[in-house]
Structures are given as structure tokens and as C-alpha cells.
Amino acid sequence: MTLAVSILPEQQLAALNATYRKAVARKRLRLLAGFAVFVAALVVASIGAEVNLRTLFTYFGNFVSYFDRILTLDSGQRVWTNFGEWFWGLHKWLKLLGETLLISYVGTLIGAVLAFGLNFLAAENTSPAPWLLFTVRRLLEFARTVPGIVFALIFVMAFGLGPVAGVLAIAIHSTGALGKLFSEIVENADMKPVEGIRSTGASWLSCMRFAILPQVSAGFASYALLRFEINVREASVMGFVGAGGIGQELIVAIRKFYYSDVSAILVTIIVTVFLIDITTGWVRGRLFGKEART
Amino acid sequence: MSRPQDVDTAELRARYPHVFNRPASSRLATPAMLAGALAIFVFGLVDLDFSPSRFISGLSQLGWISMMMMPPDPGSSLPLYLKALGETLSIALLGTTLAALLALPVSLFAARNIVPGIVRFPVRRFLDSIRGVDTLIWALVWINVVGLGPFAGVLAIAVSDFGAFGKLFSEAIESADQKQVEGIRASGGSALHEIRFGLMPQVLPVIAGQVLYFIESNTRSATIIGIVGAGGIGLQLAEQIRVLEWQKVSFLILMILVAVAAIDFISGKLRFAIIGRRAVA
Known part of the structure; x- marks a missing residue:
């Protein structure tokens, strides 16, 4: 059998090989340097974060046994042998879960409405004035960057303990996040309908209503539903700082070492989150067809 | 050219009955949905104690607090806050790295093109349930295990991101091109060779981009886990809010904003360098 591959003469080959090796060596060096910087950053960070591997190894058993403990009833049996006792507070927890869902629903809706009002001002192609664009964008950035729970802490001071603070915190955070996403959809919208409407002498408001809105409403609704899931x-966890919902009950259970309650509340939260994910996924699929689901 | 009023609407109606004579159910669907959404909203406002008087007094209180926040002033505790900020950044960096290292091997077991469905399904559900629990809850659990302090924060972020990374990485692996893997197999490579030389070169840039993005978003998460006692700037923030030192609070919030913006900027640059402009956008 003849070899189909032609082999270059020695000299030419050596020159090519040398260039290749040099290129590879340069790439490797850069990778190595990047890696070294990264490792150095990690070392500095571990000192800063008081990482102590000894503590971890000593107490890692605790982590495993913690799950053992939260899955054991006071009587020493496994939790799943006696559902009635494990979920003894189910009625109370379901009520608090309902409150949690309402908090996120009302918060998401307020946030979505505010974001809807602001996003046309924050989109490059529709904003009526540059200074407005700048101000609204900074405002949304602020609302998005400050974590929701920090707002909740402050609102608890202003509005008192209870779900009102949680709703407002979620509303503000959602306004920031949705405002950005909405304005990105608007920026991707086709501008020809806007020109068409403007050429009939319509105002800015009618341009938005009749040219932009029909193109973007499906995307808006899809993102709002996604936000609801996140919220x-x-x-x-808003209850951790006293802003209503199931978190209050959970933090008490964790802090006071009511082990089996911790696992029961966690299970109810996880199941609820699953159900909400599935439902909103289904609704989004129904509303906007398969392609909008991603 | 005919003027608009010359249009024969009767003829149009006859020609397009599906536009003009939609059944009542489809015409009512949108208003009904809006009415339903509004009804739940109103019920929520009532159920959650949104009385107008409370709202207004709260707003005036909030206005008062905002006035008290001006101007932001750290007092004499600036070095303490800078140290706390460094702690927060360390928590984000270490937690994300740890999560990525742990998630990489596990994600292989959650990818359709590597393992059969019978392995993939339980691994996926396992990752889902980890993700279903918020970072703050993980922080509380770890505080019970390793005690108060930033180390608990690192572990909390590592665990909750482990769930997210496992899912994202396995999706990146599933969307990788199979031809290169087949090429390695054709030249006699083992299963590990296939992963190392067929998959990893395709998947690593995507993963690097995601890790950088998570470092960015974890800077935000790391600011809040301090609120439950897991170290970092959140601890200072929660304390100052509780003792009503509003000038310090606003200064701390400003510090967080600046730090997040700086990390955004750096990681944007790095992602750009690693995976190129197209993939970033």
C-alpha cells in the first residue's frame, strides 16, 4: 500500500516545527501565567475568608450528621416512618407558604408594571431624551444591584415587621431586573413600524403603543413569569429579616434546633418551588409556543 | 386611489369571517386573564395588610431615613469596612471556584451524551433539589456546622452554586459537537480520552465564561449572606441598619455598588478575552 501523505524535506519541516513549538510554548506560558495569577488570588482570598481546612475536616462529620439529625424525629425514628408527626405543622406552614406566594406575586406584578413604564425610557432606540435614558438606566441599575434582602432590612425599619416590607423589596428589585431585560427586548424590536406610525403624525406615546408594544408584549410576559419563579x-428567605412568609418559621426552626421541622419546611419549600417552575413553564409554553420557553 | 372611507366594510367582513367574528371565548380570554390577575393582586394587597395609612406613614418614614442617609459617612470604621469588603470578594471567589471544581466531574454524570438516562435522571433531580434551596438557607446550615464567620459563607456559596453549575455544565456538554468525540474514538482513544480531547476543548471556554459570570453574581450573593452571620460586608450592613446608623448604611451600600461595578467590569474584560465578543453578546 502506498502512503498518500507527502512528507516535506527535513529542513523545511524543521523550520515549521520550530515555529509551531514556539507558538505553542507562548500559548502555554500565557495559560500558565494566568493560572499562577488565579492561584495567587485564591490564596489571598483564603487568608481573607479565614478558610481553615482543619475546621472543615474536623466538622465535616457534623455536616453529614446534620442531615441525619434533621431526618430524625424526636422519638428517634426516621421522619418518613411517621408523616403525621413529621408534618405536624403543615396547616400553619401551608398558610405561610401561601403568604410567600402572594408576596412574590404582588411584588412581581408591581415590579413588572413599574418596569413596563420605565423601560421605553431606558431603551436606546425609543428614549425621548439622552438625559432621561441616562437617569433611568442608573436608577434601574441601582434597584438591581442592591440585593433585595437589603431593601427588605431597610423597609422593615420603615414599614414595620411584616409582609409589606417583603413585597416592596421584591417589587424594587424586580423593577431593576425586569427594566433592563424589557429595554433589551425593545432595543431588538423592528423600528420600521415606528417610522410608519410617526409618519402619520402620531405622538411618542402612540408610537410605543401601536408600533413597539405588539412586537414586545410576548417577551415581556415571558420574562415577568420567569421573574415570578425567581421571586x-x-x-x-424574606422572613429571615422579618419581612413575612415561610422564612420566619424556617429561621426559628434552624436557630432553635427543631431538627425535623427544618427538613419538613425545606421539603415543602422545595416542592412548592418545583410546582411553580413546572406551572410557569407550562403557562409560558401555552402562551407563546415552544420557542419562547427557553 | 380610493380614500379610506370608500372601503366596503361589509365585503371585508364577509371575506374574513375569522377576523371579524371571533368566537366569544377567544375574545374574552385576554380580559378574563387580566381580571383574574387583578383580582389576585387585590386579594394579595388585602391579605398582606397593605392599608393606605400604613403605606403613607411608611413612606414618610422612608423619606426621613433617606434624609438621614445623606451624606454617606463611614465614621471611623472605614478600615473595618474595607476588610469586610475584601472578605466578601474572597467569599465570592473561593465559593465559586470550589463549586466549579466540584461540579465539573458531577456534570459529566448529568449529560445525556455521556451517561445513560438511568444515571442522568437521579443526578439531575439531586442537582435540582440543591438549587431549590436558597444560598441564605445553606449559609444557616453551614453556620451550624463550622460556626459563624466567612468560612461558612464560602461553603454556602459553594454548595448552592454546585447545583447551578452542575446543570449549566451538563447542558454545555450536551450541546457539544459529537464529531470530534467520534474522531477520537475512531483513532482508538478510551472513554477518558474522548472526554479529555474530544469534549473538554469545546466545553472549557463556555464553562470559563459561566464561572466568571457567577463570580460576578456571587459578589452580590456574598454581600447578603453576612446578614445571617456568615461573614463579609453584609454583617456590617445588617448591624448598622439595626442600630439605625443610616450614614454608615448608605456608605456601605455605596461600597457594595462600586465593588460590584468593578467586578462586572473586570469579569466582562476577562470573558471577552477568553471566549471572544460573539459569545459574550
Whole structure:
């Protein structure tokens, strides 16, 4: 059998090989340097974060046994042998879960409405004035960057303990996040309908209503539903700072070492989050067809 | 050219009955949905105690607090806050790295093109349930295990991101091109060779981009886990809010904003360098 591959003469080959090796060596060096910088950053970070591997190894058993403990009833049996006792507070927890869902629903809706009002001002192609674009964008950025739970802490001081603070915190955070996503959809919208409407002498408001809105409403609704999903998770911890919902009950159970309650509440939260994910996924699929689901 | 009023609407109606004579159910669907959404909203407002008087007094209180926040002033505790900020950044960096290292091997077991469905399904559900629990809850659990402090924060972020990374990585692996893997197999490579030389070169840039993005978003998460006692700037923030030192609070919030913006900028640059402009956008 003849060899189909032609082999270059030695000299030419050596020159090519040398260039190749040099290129590879340069790439490797860069990778190595990057890696070294990264490792150095990690070392500095571990000192800063008081990482102590000894503690981890000593107490890692605790982590495993913690799950053992939260899955054991006071009587020493496994939790799943006696559902009635494991979920003894189910009635109370379901009520708090309902409150959590309402907090995220009302918060998402307020946030979505505010974001809807602001996003046309924050989109490059529709904003009526550059200074407005700049201000609204910074405002949304602020609302998005400050974590929701920080707003909740401050609102608890202003509005008192209870779900009102949680709703407002979620609303503000959602306004920031949705405002950005909405304005990105608007920026991707086709501008020809706007020109068409403007050429009939319509105002800015009618341009938005009749040219942009029909193109973007499906995307808006899809993102709002997605946000609702995220907010359910967020609302489940709002109670940690006293802003209503199931989190209050959970933090008490964790802090006071009511082990089996911890696992029961966690299970109810996880199941609820699953159900909400599935439902909103189904609704989004129904509303906008398969391609909008991603 | 005919003027608009010359249009024969009767003829149009006859020609397009599906536009003009839609059944009542489809015409009512949208208003009904809006009414339903509004009804739940109103019920929520009532159920959650949104009385107008409370709202207004809260707003005036909030206005008062905002006035008290001006101007932001750290007092004499600036070095303490800078240290706390460094702690927060360390928590984000270490937690994300740890999560990525742990998630990489596990994600192989959650990818359709590597393992059969019978392995994939339980691994996926396992990752889902980890993700279903919020970072703050993980922080509380770890505080019970390793005690108060930033180390608990690192572990909390590592665990909750482990769930997210496992899913994202396995999706990246599933969307990788199979031809290169087949090429390695054809030249006699083992299963590990296929992964190392067929999959990893395709998947690693995507993973690197995701890890950088998570470092960015974890800077935000790391600021809040301090609220439950897991170290970092959140601890200071929660304390100052509780003792009503509003000038310090606003200064701390400003510090967080600046730090997040800086990390955004750096990681944007890095992602750009690693995976190129097209993939970033």
C-alpha cells in the first residue's frame, strides 16, 4: 500500500516545527501565567475568608450528621416512618407558604408594571431624551444591584415587621431586573413600524403603543413569569429579616434546633418551588409556543 | 386611489369571517386573564395588610431615613469596612471556584451524551433539589456546622452554586459537537480520552465564561449572606441598619455598588478575552 501523505524535506519541516513549538510554548506560558495569577488570588482570598481546612475536616462529620439529625424525629425514628408527626405543622406552614406566594406575586406584578413604564425610557432606540435614558438606566441599575434582602432590612425599619416590607423589596428589585431585560427586548424590536406610525403624525406615546408594544408584549410576559419563579425563591428567605412568609418559621426552626421541622419546611419549600417552575413553564409554553420557553 | 372611507366594510367582513367574528371565548380570554390577575393582586394587597395609612406613614418614614442617609459617612470604621469588603470578594471567589471544581466531574454524570438516562435522571433531580434551596438557607446550615464567620459563607456559596453549575455544565456538554468525540474514538482513544480531547476543548471556554459570570453574581450573593452571620460586608450592613446608623448604611451600600461595578467590569474584560465578543453578546 502506498502512503498518500507527502512528507516535506527535513529542513523545511524543521523550520515549521520550530515555529509551531514556539507558538505553542507562548500559548502555554500565557495559560500558565494566568493560572499562577488565579492561584495567587485564591490564596489571598483564603487568608481573607479565614478558610481553615482543619475546621472543615474536623466538622465535616457534623455536616453529614446534620442531615441525619434533621431526618430524625424526636422519638428517634426516621421522619418518613411517621408523616403525621413529621408534618405536624403543615396547616400553619401551608398558610405561610401561601403568604410567600402572594408576596412574590404582588411584588412581581408591581415590579413588572413599574418596569413596563420605565423601560421605553431606558431603551436606546425609543428614549425621548439622552438625559432621561441616562437617569433611568442608573436608577434601574441601582434597584438591581442592591440585593433585595437589603431593601427588605431597610423597609422593615420603615414599614414595620411584616409582609409589606417583603413585597416592596421584591417589587424594587424586580423593577431593576425586569427594566433592563424589557429595554433589551425593545432595543431588538423592528423600528420600521415606528417610522410608519410617526409618519402619520402620531405622538411618542402612540408610537410605543401601536408600533413597539405588539412586537414586545410576548417577551415581556415571558420574562415577568420567569421573574415570578425567581421571586418565589427570594420570598422564601424574606422572613429571615422579618419581612413575612415561610422564612420566619424556617429561621426559628434552624436557630432553635427543631431538627425535623427544618427538613419538613425545606421539603415543602422545595416542592412548592418545583410546582411553580413546572406551572410557569407550562403557562409560558401555552402562551407563546415552544420557542419562547427557553 | 380610493380614500379610506370608500372601503366596503361589509365585503371585508364577509371575506374574513375569522377576523371579524371571533368566537366569544377567544375574545374574552385576554380580559378574563387580566381580571383574574387583578383580582389576585387585590386579594394579595388585602391579605398582606397593605392599608393606605400604613403605606403613607411608611413612606414618610422612608423619606426621613433617606434624609438621614445623606451624606454617606463611614465614621471611623472605614478600615473595618474595607476588610469586610475584601472578605466578601474572597467569599465570592473561593465559593465559586470550589463549586466549579466540584461540579465539573458531577456534570459529566448529568449529560445525556455521556451517561445513560438511568444515571442522568437521579443526578439531575439531586442537582435540582440543591438549587431549590436558597444560598441564605445553606449559609444557616453551614453556620451550624463550622460556626459563624466567612468560612461558612464560602461553603454556602459553594454548595448552592454546585447545583447551578452542575446543570449549566451538563447542558454545555450536551450541546457539544459529537464529531470530534467520534474522531477520537475512531483513532482508538478510551472513554477518558474522548472526554479529555474530544469534549473538554469545546466545553472549557463556555464553562470559563459561566464561572466568571457567577463570580460576578456571587459578589452580590456574598454581600447578603453576612446578614445571617456568615461573614463579609453584609454583617456590617445588617448591624448598622439595626442600630439605625443610616450614614454608615448608605456608605456601605455605596461600597457594595462600586465593588460590584468593578467586578462586572473586570469579569466582562476577562470573558471577552477568553471566549471572544460573539459569545459574550
